[in-house]
């Protein structure tokens with residue numbers, strides 16, 4: 001594997017506040033648009049160039065997206081998977097976050113399959129996007145496209161919704177409660193992106209939430225690190241679970257590049273609950289470094305202090321320990337080496353080669369076991385109402 005070129009850090013990793021929380025719920029600009037038309041939303045996604053498959057361009061969803069991007073140049077590409085100027089890592093590190101915020105890819109999802117999961121969700125639905133405008137240093141989502149991976153929106157949303165609906169109907173009722181949900185089949189709809197950011201530029205997230213509203217045996221679920229107040233208007237009627245990912249502020253400032261501040265994600269919980277969502281939390285990823293126990297305790301105390309009772313009583317959490325990857329480690333050294341000071345800890349981690357040949361890194365069994373036990377003690381002490389659905 002080639003070592004990536006060192007050199008000046010072209011993009012200074014930082015976490016500017018996207019908004020003051022008081023500005024955002026619900027934020028309807030004077031022009032009558034939603035939050036997605038606001039200058040604050042454009043700080044996250046300011047599309048200057050579109051790459052599109054011809055079929056995606058011709059589709060109603062593709063046309064709808066382009067109508068919102070007047071004057072933005074469009075380059076036709078034969079497929080969304082391999083766009084040499086975007087994908088891959090060499091040469092793109094210098095314009096890493098710019099690619100993510102300024103470029104959009106439109107494609108057609110060819111293979112629609114729903115996979116069993118059994119941990120976070122019962123099923124992983126075919127996602128309506130791949131890639132993300134945020135740039136978390138530990139993100140595994142872009143692993144197949146290279147790490148400068150902007151959002152690809154799949155425009156055949158009707159086919160995706162139809163597939164999911166049929167899958168739900170085929171399951172019948174859920175007969176046994178499990179860690180995913182006691183009553184409903186849970187479908188993760190955002191495995192390879194962030195549905196809240198996708199909703200800044202298209203209605204795919206809205207369409208999925210609307211579809212699940214009419215599926216009484218199932219529930220959509222997605223994790224997010226971005227607070228998009230437009231989602232508050234979608235009326236999910238309890239059939240969508242939003243999982244706000246949280247981690248200590250010190251970790252988030254270093255690792256969660258371009259996301260909403262953790263305090264804003266927590267502050268949004270009650271609004272999302274009142275708007276009809278089920279609200280859970282992902283305690284993830286848990287990064288072990290000096291002081292992690294103190295900082296996680298502070299985070300749990302904060303959750304206990306600020307969340308109203310109605311959020312706590314319906315809430316649950318997943319704990320996900322950091323997994324990392326040697327290729328991502330080498331990429332990060334080229335743009336955000338400070339992140340690797342905490343992510344790459346060979347003395348505490350062990351490697352495993354995955355099926356696709358990547359060298360994955362995770363905390364050694366004993367290290368992980370002890371850390372999980374300690375975190376669960378901290379939860380019991382500071383946020384005993386927080387039911388842990390699973391720890392991984």
Ligand code: SF4
Nearest residue numbers: 132134135136139193
């Ligand atoms: S928000 Fe999620 S999908 Fe986006 S970069 Fe971060 S971890 Fe990846």
